[in-house]
Structures are given as C-alpha cells and as structure tokens.
Amino acid sequence: MATATPNPKVNYIGLPITDYRGGKSTLCAGCGHNAISERIIDAMFEMGVEPERVIKMSGIGCSSKSPAYFMNRSHSFNSVHGRMPSVTTGAVLANHSNMALGVSGDGDTASIGIGQFVHLMRRNLPMIYIIEDNGVYGLTKGQFSATADIGSKLKTGVINDLPAIDTCALAIQLGATFVGRSFSGDKKQLLTMLKAAIAHKGTVMLDVISPCVTFNDHEGSTKSYKFMQEYDEPINEVGFIPSFQEIDVDYDSGQVYDVQMHDGSNLRLRKLREDYDPTDKANAVRTLMEAHENNEVLTGVFYINTQQPTFIDLLNLVDEPLATLPESLTRPPKSALGALMTNLQ
Amino acid sequence: MATGDLALGQEQGQSSARQRVVNDFSIIVATVNGSGSQSANSVLLKSIFGMGVPVSGKNLFPSNIAGLPTWYTIRASKDGYVARRRDCAVLVALNPETARQDVLNLPVGGVAIYEENLNLKQYRDDIVAYPVPFDKLTASICPEAKLRKLVKNMVYVGVVAQLLSIDLTVVEKGLRKQFAKKQKVFDLNFGAVKAGFDYAQQNFTKQDPYFIEPMKATAGKIIIDGNAACGMGAVFAGVTVVAWYPITPSTSLVEATTDLLKKLRVTPDGKATFAVVQAEDELAAIGMVLGAGWAGARSMTATSGPGISLMAEFSGLGYFAELPGVIFDVQRSGPSTGMPTRTSQADILSTAFLSHGDTKHVLLLPGNVKECFEFGCEAFDLTERLQTPVFVLTDLDLGMNNWMSDPFTYPERPLDRGKVLTAEDLERLGGFARYRDVDGDGIGWRTLPGTKHPKAAYFTRGSGHNDAAGYTEKPDEYQAVMDRLARKFENARALVPAPVAVKNGSSKVGFLAYGTTDFAMRESMDEIKKGYGRDVDYMRIRAYPFAQEIHDFIASHERVYVVEQDRDAQLASLLKLDLPAEQATKLRSILHYNGLPIDARSITEEFATKEGL
Numbered sequence: 026m027a028t029a030t031p032n033p034k035v036n037y038i039g040l041p042i043t044d045y046r047g048g049k050s051t052l053c054a055g056c057g058h059n060a061i062s063e064r065i066i067d068a069m070f071e072m073g074v075e076p077e078r079v080i081k082m083s084g085i086g087c088s089s090k091s092p093a094y095f096m097n098r099s100h101s102f103n104s105v106h107g108r109m110p111s112v113t114t115g116a117v118l119a120n121h122s123n124m125a126l127g128v129s130g131d132g133d134t135a136s137i138g139i140g141q142f143v144h145l146m147r148r149n150l151p152m153i154y155i156i157e158d159n160g161v162y163g164l165t166k167g168q169f170s171a172t173a174d175i176g177s178k179l180k181t182g183v184i185n186d187l188p189a190i191d192t193c194a195l196a197i198q199l200g201a202t203f204v205g206r207s208f209s210g211d212k213k214q215l216l217t218m219l220k221a222a223i224a225h226k227g228t229v230m231l232d233v234i235s236p237c238v239t240f241n242d243h244e245g246s247t248k249s250y251k252f253m254q255e256y257d258e259p260i261n262e263v264g265f266i267p268s269f270q271e272i273d274v275d276y277d278s279g280q281v282y283d284v285q286m287h288d289g290s291n292l293r294l295r296k297l298r299e300d301y302d303p304t305d306k307a308n309a310v311r312t313l314m315e316a317h318e319n320n321e322v323l324t325g326v327f328y329i330n331t332q333q334p335t336f337i338d339l340l341n342l343v344d345e346p347l348a349t350l351p352e353s354l355t356r357p358p359k360s361a362l363g364a365l366m367t368n369l370q
Numbered sequence: 371m372a373t374g375d376l377a378l379g380q381e382q383g384q385s386s387a388r389q390r391v392v393n394d395f396s397i398i399v400a401t402v403n404g405s406g407s408q409s410a411n412s413v414l415l416k417s418i419f420g421m422g423v424p425v426s427g428k429n430l431f432p433s434n435i436a437g438l439p440t441w442y443t444i445r446a447s448k449d450g451y452v453a454r455r456r457d458c459a460v461l462v463a464l465n466p467e468t469a470r471q472d473v474l475n476l477p478v479g480g481v482a483i484y485e486e487n488l489n490l491k492q493y494r495d496d497i498v499a500y501p502v503p504f505d506k507l508t509a510s511i512c513p514e515a516k517l518r519k520l521v522k523n524m525v526y527v528g529v530v531a532q533l534l535s536i537d538l539t540v541v542e543k544g545l546r547k548q549f550a551k552k553q554k555v556f557d558l559n560f561g562a563v564k565a566g567f568d569y570a571q572q573n574f575t576k577q578d579p580y581f582i583e584p585m586k587a588t589a590g591k592i593i594i595d596g597n598a599a600c601g602m603g604a605v606f607a608g609v610t611v612v613a614w615y616p617i618t619p620s621t622s623l624v625e626a627t628t629d630l631l632k633k634l635r636v637t638p639d640g641k642a643t644f645a646v647v648q649a650e651d652e653l654a655a656i657g658m659v660l661g662a663g664w665a666g667a668r669s670m671t672a673t674s675g676p677g678i679s680l681m682a683e684f685s686g687l688g689y690f691a692e693l694p695g696v697i698f699d700v701q702r703s704g705p706s707t708g709m710p711t712r713t714s715q716a717d718i719l720s721t722a723f724l725s726h727g728d729t730k731h732v733l734l735l736p737g738n739v740k741e742c743f744e745f746g747c748e749a750f751d752l753t754e755r756l757q758t759p760v761f762v763l764t765d766l767d768l769g770m771n772n773w774m775s776d777p778f779t780y781p782e783r784p785l786d787r788g789k790v791l792t793a794e795d796l797e798r799l800g801g802f803a804r805y806r807d808v809d810g811d812g813i814g815w816r817t818l819p820g821t822k823h824p825k826a827a828y829f830t831r832g833s834g835h836n837d838a839a840g841y842t843e844k845p846d847e848y849q850a851v852m853d854r855l856a857r858k859f860e861n862a863r864a865l866v867p868a869p870v871a872v873k874n875g876s877s878k879v880g881f882l883a884y885g886t887t888d889f890a891m892r893e894s895m896d897e898i899k900k901g902y903g904r905d906v907d908y909m910r911i912r913a914y915p916f917a918q919e920i921h922d923f924i925a926s927h928e929r930v931y932v933v934e935q936d937r938d939a940q941l942a943s944l945l946k947l948d949l950p951a952e953q954a955t956k957l958r959s960i961l962h963y964n965g966l967p968i969d970a971r972s973i974t975e976e977f978a979t980k981e982g983l
Contacts, residue, residue, distance in 0.1 A: 077827070101830065104687065114654075115665070118647070118667065120665045123665070347643065348667045359780040
C-alpha cells in the first residue's frame with residue numbers, strides 16, 4: 026500500500042517491517058496461526074504502530090505461543106490458561122496509552138476461559154482480542170473444543186454431538202464494539218480487518234478460523250482449509266483507509282456502509298448481503314444464528330459501534346498512565362492523614 | 371451465644387456480688403441482624419471510650435441479611451485488655467428468640483436489661499433484672515412507625531448509660547459526631563437515648579455493682595476497624611489499581627479503600643488517579659492485579675479463604691514470573707465455606723505455599739489496627755522491591771471489629787518502586803536480561819511495557835524460562851532460575867517486618883504468636899504471672915519468611931509454646947520446616963479454633979495443664 030513516506034521500505038513512522046518481526050515459529054508448518062502472525066505484522070507495520078506501545082497478551086495453547094513469533098520489540102505476557110482477559114484488563118488499567126493485542130485460542134476462550142471472556146466483552150476494554158480458532162486442542166493431541174461444529178469429525182472418527190459456541194454472537198450480545206470473523210487463509214480480508222481493529226477504540230473481537238494441519242484438516246472437519254474455501258461466505262467486503270491517508274474513494278451509497286473510526290480512519294463495508302446493517306445488534310446475532318442452520322461460515326465485520334464509551338471512559342481515568350503517576354499524585358499529603366485521624370478520635 | 375462458654379462464665383459474678391466493679395467487665399447486646407443495632411452499639415462503645423476507659427467491641431453476627439440472632443460484646447478494661455472475655459456481666463436482651471439462653475448465660479450477680487414482656491426474671495433469681503418497656507418508650511418518642519425498629523436501639527443506649535453512670539453529655543457528643551450533618555436524625559436518636567436514660571432514672575434503683583467511671587486512658591487515641599486501617603494503608607501507599615470480588619469478611623476493606631480513593635485521589639479536573647474494578651470472581655481479581663503490577667501499577671485485591679483458594683494458580687504465576695501485587699486475606703473459619711462470619715487464622719500454611727510446584731510467598735501478619743495501616747502501606751514497597759506477590763493476613767476479628775489505637779503515623783519514607791529500568795538506563799546499558807541476578811540479591815531488573823526503547827521488551831511467561839526471559843526446558847537454566855528465586859526468598863527474611871520481642875527475659879519458657887492472638891497473649895502473660903507466679907517470654911511474629919530473631923528466640927528457650935487460632939498448628943508447622951531438628955522439638959502448641967476470637971483464659975488454662983501447674 027502507499028504510505029506517507031517516500032521510502033517504500035519503511036512505514037510512516039520510519040520503521041522497516043523487520044522491526045515488527047518476531048522469533049521463529051515453533052508451530053507446525055502450514056498452521057493457520059502462522060499466517061495470522063504474518064497479518065498482524067503487516068497490519069501493525071502498515072498502520073505505523075510503535076512496537077513499544079503494543080502489549081502482546083495470551084493464555085495457554087498453540088495460539089497463545091504465537092506472540093513469540095511476531096513483534097519482538099513489544100512486551101509480551103503469556104499468562105495462564107483462559108485468563109488472558111483479566112491480566113490484560115489489569116495491564117490496560119495500569120497504562121491505557123499502550124495498545125493491547127490479545128491472542129487466544131478456541132479452548133482458551135470458549136472452554137476454560139469463557140467466564141473471563143464474557144466479562145471482558147461486557148467492559149468494552151480498549152483491546153484487540155483474536156481467537157485463533159481451529160476447533161481442537163492441539164498441544165494435547167486433538168480433542169474437540171467448544172467451537173467445533175455439531176457433526177464435525179475428529180481424525181479418530183469421533184463425531185462432535187454438542188453445539189458450537191459462536192464467540193461472535195456472544196461478543197455482540199455482551200457488548201464488544203467491533204466484532205468480526207475471518208479466515209487465516211484470506212490474506213486481504215484478515216489484514217484489512219486487523220487494520221480497522223487497530224483504529225478502533227473499544228473491544229475488538231475477531232474470531233479467525235485457523236486450520237490445524239495436524240489434528241483438524243481432514244475430510245469431515247468444518248475447520249479445514251478445504252471446508253473454509255468451500256463454505257466461507259463473506260457478509261461484506263471490508264475496505265479500510267487509515268487516517269494518515271487521504272480518502273479519495275467515491276461514495277457509492279446504498280452499496281457500501283462507511284464507518285468513521287475514532288482515529289479518523291475510514292472503514293468501508295461493501296454490502297454483499299442485501300441491507301446488512303453492521304450497527305444493528307439484534308440483526309447481527311440473528312444472521313449468525315441463521316448461518317449456523319444453513320451450514321454457512323459467515324465472515325466479515327458483523328457489528329461495529331464507535332460511540333460506546335470504553336471501560337477507561339467509564340472509570341474516568343486521568344490521561345497519564347496510572348503506572349507512572351508521580352508520588353505527589355498517588356500518596357495523599359500528611360494533612361490528609363491528620364484529618365482522618367482527628368475524625369476517628 | 372456459644373453455650374460452651376457458660377460453664378466458664380462464673381468468675382466475674384462471684385467476686386462482684388457486693389463489691390463495686392469499675393471499668394472491668396463486658397456488656398453483651400443480643401439483637402437480630404438487620405435491625406440497625408450496629409449504630410447503637412457503636413455509640414455505646416464510643417461513649418465508654420469518650421469516658422476515657424479502654425474499650426473494645428466485637429460483633430458476633432450470622433451469615434445472613436436480616437432476622438437471625440446477632441450479638442455485640444463491649445469490653446471495658448481499666449488495664450487496657452482488649453481481647454475477648456468469655457463472660458459478659460451485663461446483658462441487653464432485645465431478641466426474644468435467644469433471650470432465655472442469653473439470660474441463662476449470665477454469671478451469678480449479672481445484669482439483664484430486657485423488654486419487659488419477655489419476663490426474663492422467671493429464669494434466674496440470682497441476677498439483677500431491669501425490665502424496660504422498650505416498645506412503649508419508642509412509640510412515644512417516634513411517631514413514624516417504620517423508624518421505630520432503628521430508634522429502639524438507641525433507647526437501650528440511654529438505659530445502659532444511666533445504669534452504668536456513663537455521662538449523658540459524652541453520649542451526646544458521640545451521637546453528634548456520628549450524625550454530623552443530619553440535625554433531624556440526631557434529634558430523633560438523642561431523644562431516644564434520653565427517653566431510655568430518663569426511664570431508668572425514674573424507675574430503677576441501682577442494684578448491681580457495675581460502673582463506668584471516668585479515666586484518662588483514651589486521650590488522643592482513635593477507634594477504627596482493621597479493614598478500614600488496611601485500606602487506609604493502601605491509599606497512603608499510592609495504590610492505583612484495585613480489583614476484587616465481594617466476600618465476607620474482606621468486603622469492607624475494599625469499600626473503605628474505595629471511599630478514601632474517591633475522597634483523596636481525584637484531580638482538580640475531576641479525573642480519577644485510581645481504578646477500582648469489581649471483577650467476576652477471585653480468579654479475575656488476582657489476574658487484574660498481576661496484570662496491573664506487571665505494567666507498573668500499584669495493585670491490590672482483598673479476599674478471604676475461599677478466594678485465596680481460587681487465587682492459587684495465579685499466585686504461582688506471580689511467584690514464577692515475578693510480578694508484584696498485594697493480596698489482603700481477611701481470614702475466616704474454614705474449611706470450605708466454613709463459618710463466613712467467624713474468625714480464624716487457618717489460612718497461613720496454604721497461603722505460604724499457595725499454588726503447585728515449588729512456590730512460596732511473603733506473608734505480612736499485622737497484629738493490630740496500627741500495623742494494618744503500616745503493613746497495608748509497606749506491602750506495596752515490598753512487593754515492588756521483591757517482585758513477588760505479597761499477602762497481608764489479618765482475620766475477621768481484627769478486620770471487622772473496632773479497636774482502640776494510637777493515631778497512625780504518616781509514612782515519611784518515599785515510595786520504593788523497586789528495580790525498574792528506564793529508556794535512558796537501557797540506552798546506557800545497551801540492553802538487559804530480565805531475570806539476571808546482577809546485584810547478587812536474587813532480584814532482577816524489569817522494564818515496564820510502554821518504555822520507549824527498542825531493547826525494553828521482554829517476554830513474561832509462567833513456563834520455564836532462562837535469565838533472559840527466553841523459553842527453556844534446559845535443566846541447568848531452569849534450575850538456575852529456581853535457585854535464584856530461593857535466594858531471593860531467603861533475602862526477604864531481612865526485609866520483612868521484624869518480630870517484636872514483647873518480653874525476652876530469663877524465662878526458660880517462651881511464647882510465639884501472631885495477629886489477633888497477641889491481645890489474648892498479653893493478658894495471659896499477666897494471668898500466668900498473677901495466678902502461678904511464673905514469668906514467661908513472648909515474641910510476636912510479624913512476617914514470613916521468618917526473621918533470624920525468631921530462630922534466636924527459640925534457640926534461647928527450653929520450651930516454646932506456639933499459640934494460634936487454627937486446629938492443625940499451622941504456624942508451628944511452618945516454623946518446624948524452617949528450624950533445625952533439635953530446635954523443632956522445642957515447639958508445643960496451644961490451639962483455639964471454635965470460630966470465636968481467642969481469649970486469655972483459654973491460653974492460661976492450656977498452658978497450666980501442659981506445664982502441670
């Protein structure tokens with residue numbers, strides 16, 4: 026893409042893409058998660074995010090290892106299973122000038138971590154929450170997770186007879202303000218959605234179908250490359266113009282849905298379904314429920330709300346990070362203790 | 371109340387049949403919870419305090435919103451003893467459900483003040499009875515029926531004040547303070563006090579020997595509960611992130627903290643320099659605390675036993691990834707749900723090793739409200755200095771009851787934010803290894819997320835790591851980290867609050883105790899001296915890991931009694947793990963674990979039995 030700088034090798038804050046790279050991946054070759062890491066690198070680079078401002082947060086599992094494979098110049102926290110939301114909440118409260126990027130998996134989110142996940146969504150904490158969703162537990166060798174579709178088949182032949190949790194429908198209902206689904210194999214859609222996510226103020230929840238080549242990429246799986254290539258059904262075509270780039274697209278009302286992002290960027294959702302309104306919560310949830318019945322895997326931006334106050338707004342925090350406030354602002358003066366003591370006498 | 375106490379409740383009555391008993395007895399008020407008796411109890415307590423008499427109050431309440439029996443005991447003690455006393459000489463019986471048993475519990479010569487239609491005199495002819503028409507009196511001064519339940523309590527304050535010779539102007543002063551800005555409420559309540567006072571004056575002739583007489587022992591003192599004191603400590607430590615989940619008996623700690631933050635920590639333009647989050651559970655609460663600590667905030671949570679259990683996994687992460695955070699544990703009776711409104715010290719062992727693997731934690735053990743404030747403050751310095759979670763263990767007795775104290779002293783020492791590298795430091799050093807022991811104290815240097823330097827970042831993980839924070843499964847690298855953590859913990863011995871040698875003379879017998887056991891322990895030492903002519907030494911433990919002074923104290927005594935409020939001798943067990951074998955055999959235990967705060971006589975009697983006195 027075009028950038029504001031004359032040198033095409035650096036982004037608009039003057040950094041080369043190598044400054045966004047991470048360590049060598051230890052995940053399986055062909056793992057969807059590696060492609061997602063690549064798109065995160067591209068998106069952060071293209072958006073000109075300072076790597077030092079980013080905190081990479083994760084829980085436990087293959088997905089949660091991946092923050093080691095991108096953005097080495099960012100602090101990272103690989104916490105405990107299913108608890109990334111609380112650790113991230115604390116870290117963001119401590120310093121809301123950082124940008125939190127959480128990477129979780131379907132087990133980490135929809136099973137052990139569902140409690141923290143739902144409460145995180147309610148708070149609209151400013152952060153990007155990515156589920157690298159492959160429907161199985163990889164590190165423990167291929168058990169179903171709670172996002173596995175009913176009727177999908179394990180390598181061993183076991184059929185899943187429980188309904189899938191739709192994390193997007195949940196997130197929309199609970200209060201996340203930017204919710205979408207993508208596919209690790211769809212470079213363009215995923216990259217565009219990530220860039221828009223970076224521009225959003227509030228909780229972004231992206232469920233990214235990310236096939237597990239070792240345990241869930243076979244015939245009968247609904248989270249395989251083949252299945253996604255066949256049944257991926259974008260609900261809109263996602264376009265994004267960052268704030269530092271001039272908008273020169275022509276308006277084509279009726280066909281597109283333009284969203285002015287908090288930082289001045291523009292998110293353009295070209296309608297692929299008649300009259301799909303990404304600001305209508307109830308309709309978004311209904312559409313997702315119907316897609317399940319029709320065995321479709323909808324992708325795209327399902328819901329966006331740029332007006333909702335974030336958790337930081339609700340807490341009415343000072344602009345400076347709490348972590349580095351000077352003692353003069355955090356320790357009340359001697360006279361304050363004196364007054365309290367007098368009152369207790 | 372506990373009927374088991376009845377048999378032991380005779381000492382006071384026998385000695386007091388004819389003699390005046392001045393400033394040395396307990397009052398018990400029996401009501402139902404949810405009846406608003408708390409403010410009346412508090413006014414009575416503060417009135418005795420206002421008379422200059424050392425006083426302590428304890429609320430024995432049910433785990434219930436409204437309608438179940440609750441008792442409040444007030445101990446006046448000219449000698450300054452503030453522990454629970456097993457016998458209560460003066461009963462105010464306002465709960466018909468328990469009145470019969472309450473009056474049966476009185477010692478011979480005790481006093482019963484009660485709603486006249488309860489006719490408690492029928493159960494005892496060896497007590498002094500003062501029947502009062504509470505309902506009638508209340509109706510006459512409070513036309514609004516819905517307020518009567520609350521006002522009725524103030525009537526008893528007036529009756530008690532008159533009978534015990536508590537100065538009415540002192541009561542008035544206390545009430546005025548309590549209802550500072552609400553003249554109407556004050557008028558109504560003081561009217562009720564006066565109605566009770568006048569009724570007693572006109573209808574009773576003093577027949578009992580119990581009196582409150584003015585002293586000067588409370589001048590300059592304050593009254594506060596331990597939870598409020600802990601919260602105050604945290605606020606004066608500059609806490610910025612509080613995440614919690616409501617649980618008895620720690621809830622009021624966070625509420626007090628929040629109130630103070632709202633009062634003292636809002637900028638002129640109305641912004642908050644703090645964040646308080648009521649989390650979805652204790653797992654999330656500690657997760658937020660550690661996330662905030664990692665990112666550089668001073669963070670805390672408060673909980674009790676069940677919450678501590680839920681925090682186990684994260685506590686291990688905090689230990690291994692070396693994250694700061696303060697956890698207040700206001701202990702209650704376990705196991706499991708246990709008795710949520712009863713006290714205990716039974717969390718110490720599981721908290722010391724909370725989580726799987728080789729995990730151990732720093733524990734601070736305040737023994738009074740002043741230390742709640744001081745340790746509540748110091749815990750934040752220690753957690754950032756040591757880069758490990760710090761637990762402050764109090765209990766329900768200390769946390770939820772009112773205690774007299776000297777005023778708290780302002781912490782003059784600047785905050786110790788620990789070892790943190792700035793961008794300038796990194797520029798000068800050319801980089802850093804997060805877990806490298808460059809200073810030889812077992813503590814590495816950290817950077818905060820957001821530090822604007824390309825070499826600031828590191829990878830925090832609960833998985834095996836080397837000193838550069840890289841993932842490892844290499845035996846030597848893993849073991850090096852584990853050994854350094856052990857060294858760091860060893861060095862903490864000298865950094866945590868030192869024990870207090872209350873008495874360290876030439877006795878062959880020593881006592882060790884911590885927390886609220888101290889109140890009863892001090893009284894018991896006097897009882898042992900008075901009753902058996904024996905001098906004993908006593909050291910109060912104030913932190914784990916144990917300081918060298920504790921080892922020395924044990925080494926210099928033949929026998930050491932460890933007094934604690936749990937069944938399994940947890941403190942003694944923790945000590946034994948720390949001691950050489952020949953020292954460990956010196957320890958003997960005196961244990962108290964019925965949910966009520968420990969009292970001096972329990973210690974004295976057990977000691978006498980064990981010593982064959």
